């Protein structure tokens with residue numbers, strides 16, 4: 103057997119760049135978006151690169167990848183890339199081939215869009231397909247929401263771009279906390295302690311240390327060699343379960359989805375911002391989560407109607423005020439909306455007379 | 460009758476259906492058939508059926524593989540083991556079809572044939588294989604030039620926007636920086652030796668297309684120091700409606716330069732008299748708004764580099780943080796020595812003082828910015844804060860008094876006072 107290779111790192115990107123990019127690397131002058139889903143980049147040398155952006159599920163098969171490869175061979179000399187939001191970009195230089203490429207994608211059921219003032223693909227996590235702590239599935243709600251908002255994927259109808267994201271539990275692997283609209287799976291049940299298993303499976307000090315709110319204590323009955331959970335202090339994060347499998351905190355009936363809104367990452371006009379809680383809980387309703395779909399559509403429509411040109415969702419809310427946002431979207435304001443988690447809470451309390459009735 | 464009536468309802472509608480895609484794989488792969496059946500169970504019961512546990516990996520590595528076992532292995536033997544492999548992506552996520560097909564061949568042979576292009580960290584995610592397939596799969600991957608990415612308490616696979624490969628706004632070569640740092644950090648990526656995860660993300664400009672500010676411990680965001688380049692003729696063309704705002708990607712046919720651009724400039728450093736656009740560049744805060752709206756008229760300047768921001772992570776444990784500025788400007792040019800050295804100082808300080816599962820941003824909040832800045836050998840700078848403190852509860856160290864005695868302007872450690 104040949105020597106075992108390790109630590110070689112990823113292949114160098116240059117071998118994957120189409121010739122036009124190698125020739126114009128760092129020389130791009132400007133871009134246009136002649137139609138939804140089609141980007142045209144023009145170099146100082148006059149060279150023109152076209153990128154056709156297409157949406158895909160995040161969970162895909164090698165069959166699908168091979169299909170996409172066939173399209174890229176036929177129209178793009180075998181060059182393509184993916185965006186940070188799981189979109190596929192077909193790279194080509196011959197403008198004449200765009201129509202054929204679009205037709206081929208259409209035939210394959212692959213939508214074109216995700217540019218400019220659109221709703222692009224939803225960043226999301228694994229859910230019931232692969233993770234041990236989700237409250238909800240990921241691919242399913244994403245599919246349901248994208249079906250509903252499909253008209254916004256291939257158009258530029260909105261006041262600004264709208265980024266949607268989903269995380270299936272509050273660990274928020276997908277970093278959904280800076281999205282225009284974020285769905286976040288939430289548990290609402292404190293862990294059930296399986297004392298018999300805990301004794302054998304878990305190390306008590308690390309289990310106690312895992313809890314961000316300090317809700318876990320050694321069990322008063324020392325002979326149990328177990329822990330107790332102060333339920334009112336528990337925020338159902340599942341950290342303890344990650345440390346100790348004898349502390350499951352799932353509850354089929356109480357789990358659900360929270361909606362947070364108004365975050366962004368770019369610096370354009372206003373600074374990057376966190377998403378803030380809009381709806382603390384919507385029941386977990388597979389396979390198509392209709393209440394979640396409706397809630398997101400409602401917020402999107404109200405935003406599209408109310409926002410000024412170029413205003414991101416959070417910028418619109420900051421202008422009108424959160425109290426107006428709740429009124430306009432007809433969302434009830436609850437105790438859950440008022441932050442009481444650690445040091446960031448105070449920052450959110452209003453210390454001025456600047457508010458509306 | 461269908462065995463997956465609930466999932467079947469996700470086959471209709473215009474958005475591509477993962478169920479339809481998985482079903483055709485299920486026809487070839489028994490493990491995918493079982494995956495769908497188990498997923499259907501989750502849809503019925505509203506509960507996950509994956510267990511946490513079982514340390515798995517490839518020889519010599521402590522990361523790159525995520526162990527996953529079904530809790531219904533007796534009913535669905537195909538998903539008894541369903542481990543994930545994280546394959547480190549190439550910079551900018553560019554591929555040739557030849558390379559992609561090669562990856563598909565390897566994964567069809569050794570795994571379920573299901574994947575994500577890409578996971579949230581940036582890696583290619585191969586979803587679902589058995590323990591005994593890991594080593595052969597890894598051998599074939601490395602033989603073809605691929606390697607595993609990071610997981611657990613390691614240096615995670617860095618990622619970057621496509622930068623100079625296609626974007627006129629890139630203020631440094633994100634693709635190369637990402638590649639060089641990934642290669643540099645191979646040891647730390649594959650052998651967990653940090654308190655927790657540590658991520659780098661490279662964005663070429665303040666639009667931050669890879670969300671570096673929100674999801675990288677160290678965010679490297681491109682910026683320029685000199686003047687925005689203006690093509691006045693193109694500004695006129697935008698004003699006249701010959702050029703469409705944002706390259707055409709909006710519902711708006713024509714720009715009103717005053718209302719849409721100069722009035723919305725957050726620093727009010729622009730003006731337009733109907734003929735000429737003027738920018739007071741010393742007062743521009745690099746927000747990108749005007750450039751985004753008029754890509755044919757405006758471009759970042761040519762004295763470029765990056766701002767380093769540190770500390771972002773998702774909400775667990777102390778609440779979410781965005782990265783904050785630690786070094787307002789750094790030249791990012793190969794071989795990136797200044798950056799590499801700083802990166803080492805940061806990770807060494809964190810490795811020494813960080814508690815288990817304490818991200819660097821949380822450690823700084825616990826020990827204080829001064830501790831950190833001194834360890835990283837970074838001077839205090841007004842760009843690091845939004846506003847100074849509003850209380851007089853600050854501390855003095857002997858070094859401050861020493862500096863004062865020597866008549867230095869800033870009461871800081873030797874070497875820091877630049878003025």
Ligand code: HEM
Pocket residue numbers: 133184185186187189222265367368369370551619620621666667668669670705706751754
């Ligand atoms: C017309 C100007 C813009 C162009 C041509 C552009 C181009 C791109 C491209 C090519 C990507 C994919 C990057 C990658 O895969 O690495 C991307 C992503 C992204 N852009 Fe922009 N961008 C523009 C403006 C903006 C603005 C103004 C913002 C924020 C306000 C923004 C936020 C993002 C974000 C969050 C992503 C994440 C990934 C994605 O959506 O694919 N972009 N952009």
Ligand code: HEM
Pocket residue numbers: 308344345346511512513514515524525526527609610611612655656816
């Ligand atoms: C037995 C096999 C185990 C496997 C396969 C495993 C796998 C994983 C994986 C894949 C993650 C996510 C890491 C990432 O984000 O990349 C994780 C996270 C974690 N695991 Fe485990 N784990 C195992 C055992 C344990 C044990 C025994 C403990 C504690 C005693 C533990 C504590 C944690 C903690 C605290 C995290 C938090 C997330 C992180 O550090 O990234 N794990 N584990």
Ligand code: HEM
Pocket residue numbers: 226227228232233234273274275276277340341344525527543577578579580584674772773774775
């Ligand atoms: C106790 C805390 C956490 C645990 C137990 C945990 C666990 C996990 C596990 C098990 C996975 C693998 C999912 C799968 O493929 O099955 C994962 C993925 C991931 N985690 Fe976490 N995680 C934790 C916190 C976080 C945090 C705070 C972040 C972000 C800052 C994060 C970012 C990620 C990312 C980016 C991935 C890849 C997700 C994807 O590509 O789908 N995790 N985590």
Ligand code: HEM
Pocket residue numbers: 849850851
């Ligand atoms: C060690 C710290 C401080 C000491 C020893 C101190 C001492 C004092 C004293 C002796 C007074 C006059 C009280 C009186 O009129 O009876 C006062 C008033 C005041 N202090 Fe402080 N103070 C401190 C910190 C602060 C801080 C941090 C703030 C605000 C951020 C603050 C805000 C005020 C205000 C607003 C007043 C009232 C002023 C007025 O009546 O016009 N103080 N403080």
Ligand code: SF4
Pocket residue numbers: 227228229233234235236237269270271272273274275276
């Ligand atoms: S968000 Fe939570 S449930 Fe979803 S993949 Fe991450 S850790 Fe798992």
Ligand code: SF4
Pocket residue numbers: 292293312313314315316317318331335336337338339340341342343351
């Ligand atoms: S679920 Fe989270 S908050 Fe609740 S006990 Fe476990 S670690 Fe603590």
Ligand code: SF4
Pocket residue numbers: 620621622626627628629630662663664665666667668669
């Ligand atoms: S971050 Fe800036 S340089 Fe990078 S792709 Fe986005 S707009 Fe271009």
Ligand code: SF4
Pocket residue numbers: 371723724725726727728729738742743744745746747748749750
């Ligand atoms: S980049 Fe932003 S701050 Fe600078 S001139 Fe343009 S709009 Fe104003």
